[in-house]
Amino acid sequence: MKQTSIYQQSLQQLLADHPYIEDFLTSFGLEVTPGPESLEEYLRGLDLDQLEDLGIDQARLRQSLDDFLTGMLALQEPHDRVDALTIIGGQDKSGQPEALEITLKPGQVICIVGPTGSGKSRLLADIEWVAQGDTPTGRRILINGEVPDSKWRFSTEHKLVAQLSQNMNFVMDLSAEEFIRMHAESRLVPDPEEKVRQILAQANELAGERFTPQTPVTSLSGGQSRALMIADMAFLSKSPIALIDEIENAGIDRKKALDLLVKEEKIILMATHDPILALMGDRRLVIKNGGIAKIIESSQAERINLKQLEELDNRLLALRNRIRAGETLEQL
Amino acid sequence: MRFLTVSGPPSSGKTSVILRVIEALQARQRKIGVVKFDCLLTEDDQRYAQKGVLVQKGLSGALCPDHYFVSNIESCVKWGMEHECEYLISESAGLCNRCSPHINEITAVCVIDNLSGINTPRKIGPMLKSADIVVITKGDIVSQAEREVFASRVKQVNPGAVIMHVNGITGQGAFELTSLFEEASDIATLKGKTLRFSMPSALCSYCLGETRIGEEHQTGNVRKMDI
Numbered sequence: 001m002k003q004t005s006i007y008q009q010s011l012q013q014l015l016a017d018h019p020y021i022e023d024f025l026t027s028f029g030l031e032v033t034p035g036p037e038s039l040e041e042y043l044r045g046l047d048l049d050q051l052e053d054l055g056i057d058q059a060r061l062r063q064s065l066d067d068f069l070t071g072m073l074a075l076q077e078p079h080d081r082v083d084a085l086t087i088i089g090g091q092d093k094s095g096q097p098e099a100l101e102i103t104l105k106p107g108q109v110i111c112i113v114g115p116t117g118s119g120k121s122r123l124l125a126d127i128e129w130v131a132q133g134d135t136p137t138g139r140r141i142l143i144n145g146e147v148p149d150s151k152w153r154f155s156t157e158h159k160l161v162a163q164l165s166q167n168m169n170f171v172m173d174l175s176a177e178e179f180i181r182m183h184a185e186s187r188l189v190p191d192p193e194e195k196v197r198q199i200l201a202q203a204n205e206l207a208g209e210r211f212t213p214q215t216p217v218t219s220l221s222g223g224q225s226r227a228l229m230i231a232d233m234a235f236l237s238k239s240p241i242a243l244i245d246e247i248e249n250a251g252i253d254r255k256k257a258l259d260l261l262v263k264e265e266k267i268i269l270m271a272t273h274d275p276i277l278a279l280m281g282d283r284r285l286v287i288k289n290g291g292i293a294k295i296i297e298s299s300q301a302e303r304i305n306l307k308q309l310e311e312l313d314n315r316l317l318a319l320r321n322r323i324r325a326g327e328t329l330e331q332l
Numbered sequence: 333m334r335f336l337t338v339s340g341p342p343s344s345g346k347t348s349v350i351l352r353v354i355e356a357l358q359a360r361q362r363k364i365g366v367v368k369f370d371c372l373l374t375e376d377d378q379r380y381a382q383k384g385v386l387v388q389k390g391l392s393g394a395l396c397p398d399h400y401f402v403s404n405i406e407s408c409v410k411w412g413m414e415h416e417c418e419y420l421i422s423e424s425a426g427l428c429n430r431c432s433p434h435i436n437e438i439t440a441v442c443v444i445d446n447l448s449g450i451n452t453p454r455k456i457g458p459m460l461k462s463a464d465i466v467v468i469t470k471g472d473i474v475s476q477a478e479r480e481v482f483a484s485r486v487k488q489v490n491p492g493a494v495i496m497h498v499n500g501i502t503g504q505g506a507f508e509l510t511s512l513f514e515e516a517s518d519i520a521t522l523k524g525k526t527l528r529f530s531m532p533s534a535l536c537s538y539c540l541g542e543t544r545i546g547e548e549h550q551t552g553n554v555r556k557m558d559i
Contacts, residue, residue, distance in 0.1 A: 027454045027488045028461075055430050055457025055529065064461070067491035121504060129508050136507065153508075154494045156483050164476050171447050171474055172481075183477045186484035225475065232477045 006069060007040040014039055020188065024068050028061065029054045075157045075188050082106070082160070082240035083144055085267055087127070090138025092291025093119070098139070100292060102285075106240065106265040109258060111278045113271075114287030120271045123287060124243050127269070128161045129153060137290065162239035166246050168225035170217035176200060177213035180232060187236055195235055202231035202260065206252045208321075227252045234264045244270040247277060255280065255310075276313055279306040333412055334516040335420045337433045339459050340443030341452075342425045345469035347376045348500025349443055350421055354383055355503070356510040357419060365417035367408045369424035369433075371397050376423070386415055397424065398431035398531055405433070406522045413520060419513065432458035434528040439516035442493075445470040446482050453485040458529035461490050465512055471497045472504075 006014065006021075012034040015022050021039075025032045032042065043062065051057055056064075084105055089098030104110055112120050119137070126139045130152045133140050142148070143160070152160045172179060180199050184192035196213075204210050207227035211220060220228065226247065233242055242261055247254050247270070258280055261268050272278055279302050286294040319329060340346045347368075354364055365386040368376050377389040388408060392400035401424050412420035424433050434440035442463035444452065447470050453460060460466065466486050471479045483495055494512065498505035536552035 024488055027485075029454070052530065055432075056461060057529070060462060060529075064489070064491055068488065071487065071491050121502070125504060125507070134511065154496075156487050156495055162476055165472055167472050168475050169473055170478055172450055172478060179477070179481075183481050186481050229475050229477060236477070237480075 007043075008038050010036050010038055011042055012036060018072075020072055021069075024065065028056055028064075071157055072188065074155075080158070081144075082267070084142075085127070085241060086142040086145065087123075087292075088140040088142065089292060090133065090135075090140070092137075092289045092293075094289060096289075096291060098137075098291045100295065102283075102292075102295060104267045104269075106267055107262050108283075109262060109268045109270060109281040111270050111272055111281035111284045112287060113273065113278060113284050118287045119290035120287050122290065123285070123292070124161075124163070124245075124269065124271070127241065128163070128243070130160060159239045161241045161243055162233050162237040163243040164226075164229055164233060164245065168222060168229060170220070170225065172217060174217055175214050176203075176211060176217055176220065176228060179217045180228075180236075183232060183236055187238070189236065199228070199231045199235050202234070203228040206230060206257050206260070208252065223252045227257070230257045230260065234260045234266075240266060242266045242268045244268065244272075246270075246272055246274070276306065276309050279303065279309065333409075333417055333420055333519060334439075334513070335409060335412070335519050336422070336439045336441055336513060336516045337435060338421055338423050338441040338443060339426050339433050339463075340467075341429075341445075341448065341456070342427070344443045344445045344448065345500040346423050346425070346443045347379060349467055349469060349498050349506065349509070350423060351379060351383060352498070352500060352503040352506035353510050353513055354380075354385055354421075356507050357513065358383070362418045363416060364419045364421070365412045365415060367405075367412075367420070367422045369397060369401050369404075369422065371425075371427065386412075386417060396431075396531075396534065397427055398433060399534075401433050402527065402531070405435075409519070409522050419516075426456070426459035428532065429455055429459070430457045430532045432462060432527070432529050434458065434462050435522065436526050436528055437517055438519065438522075438525065439464055439513075440528065441465045441467060443467045443469060444486070446474045446479060450482065450485060453482075453489050456489075460486070462528045463490060463493055465509075466490060466493045466495045467498050467509060468495065469498055469500050472499050472502070 011032060015034045022032055084103050086101060086103045089100040091097050112123060114120055122137055126135050126137055127141055129135060130141045130148050131139050132147065151158060177196060177200065180196045181192055184195045189195050200213050207224045209221060209224060211224050247257060254277060270277060278284055279298055282298060284296045285292050286296065322329065338346055338350055357364055366380045367388045368374055369390045371392050374389060377387045380387040388411060390400065390404055405422060408422065409420060426432060440463045442460045444460065446468060468483060486495055496505055496509055498509050533553055536554050537550055542549050
């Protein structure tokens with residue numbers, strides 16, 4: 001729908017078709033009642049003193065509404081596909097060139113390894129910023145083989161990257177269901193209820209301990225929160241790239257979590273020191289002194305060892321569960 | 333001289349964000365001045381001075397802080413010009429949520445944090461709603477989804493702004509914010525400029541020092557609740 005025609009429609013029609021317009025107006029403290037009056041007439045009828053009390057004026061309100069509608073219409077447009085993300089090397093902290101070019105594709109998992117402070121975050125930030133030689137590393141990022149539109153940098157609707165940070169706290173006082181619904185609504189997904197159901201079910205699959213839709217997000221355990229956020233990222237985030245900062249020690253099924261994101265055709269970049277996660281990746285980027293020093297392809301031998309590592313991990317997990325159940329470990 | 337107004341609620345991380353941006357600007361050999369406005373007390377000027385930045389501190393004391401800001405900002409800009417600053421950043425807290433130090437044609441930044449509550453974007457007036465750049469801090473403390481929900485609430489009240497996430501402690505995002513600071517408007521004076529939004533109207537008997545409560549002591553611009 002054209003933006004200009006929105007102004008001529010009756011409030012009754014508009015509020016029914018686009019409830020977010022009501023959200024917009026009420027967020028400025030304005031009251032709005034559905035009726036035959038058009039949006040244009042409504043805006044023209046607003047009292048100047050009332051607007052001043054609310055800290056806005058006609059011109060700015062209209063400008064904001066225009067910008068808001070543009071953003072909302074953009075959110076409903078199909079997303080640009082990202083079929084390839086290319087990192088073209090710059091230089092490390094000492095100015096040594098990073099002579100490399102790597103292309104990542106949807107469905108691939110790439111691990112980033114290196115000591116704390118080596119420059120992992122800067123690499124993740126270069127990708128998020130779609131650097132064009134304008135960051136301290138001088139790296140360049142191409143999307144689908146081209147220099148991308150700068151909209152990726154600033155648009156909140158079309159974010160290139162969704163970042164799952166190590167910290168999983170919630171500060172909002174909402175149940176898991178209310179929280180995911182609010183997120184779904186902010187993304188204007190077509191069937192929010194179905195999405196909420198899907199995400200909660202999937203999160204319960206990933207988490208060791210079950211939680212209900214009514215559980216407040218603030219009382220979810222570390223593992224449950226992480227499971228919820230991974231499911232949320234898989235089903236609600238349109239961002240084609242997922243950056244994950246460590247999934248270890250979280251009490252969730254990490255393999256299932258990665259498989260879920262891979263299935264959603266995301267490019268997954270994961271900073272990790274965990275041998276199991278590192279071997280689950282297709283490749284590992286080794287960061288040293290601010291630069292990508294090496295790229296290691298997971299070898300056949302490593303993949304075979306992965307099985308052993310997983311067995312080891314399962315044994316530890318079983319022991320952890322026994323401790324949780326109040327048993328002793330006198331017999332291993 | 334590039335001049336920017338940075339404002340935001342107390343403890344949202346304004347000073348930390350500005351310090352991170354300053355580090356990035358200093359790496360490019362830029363000369364920077366900061367004017368810090370506060371009410372009763374601030375030691376932030378020392379944090380700036382430690383970075384080798386020219387700093388001016390203004391404490392409004394018993395006066396309305398934003399009125400104090402607007403009566404002094406022109407001389408601050410003059411001071412910045414005299415000291416040949418390439419960047420001048422003013423930092424102030426919008427205490428009543430109805431004030432805003434933002435000036436037409438001058439790049440306006442508002443800093444708010446993820447911990448301040450989901451309804452906070454709605455409660456902050458022109459300081460947030462008329463800013464060109466909104467910096468959201470403390471994103472590392474909350475989940476990805478919560479960051480997104482908060483940013484969408486900000487976007488609802490200021491859909492035209494560039495919204496950025498910056499971590500004032502690790503500096504993540506500060507480099508990117510700096511590139512926006514470099515695009516700030518270049519000015520020599522504030523003469524003839526106007527505020528983006530009027531200040532709250534005042535001047536009642538309490539503005540003039542009255543402390544007694546009671547109808548008979550109330551004169552001037554007084555408004556009554558419907559009870």
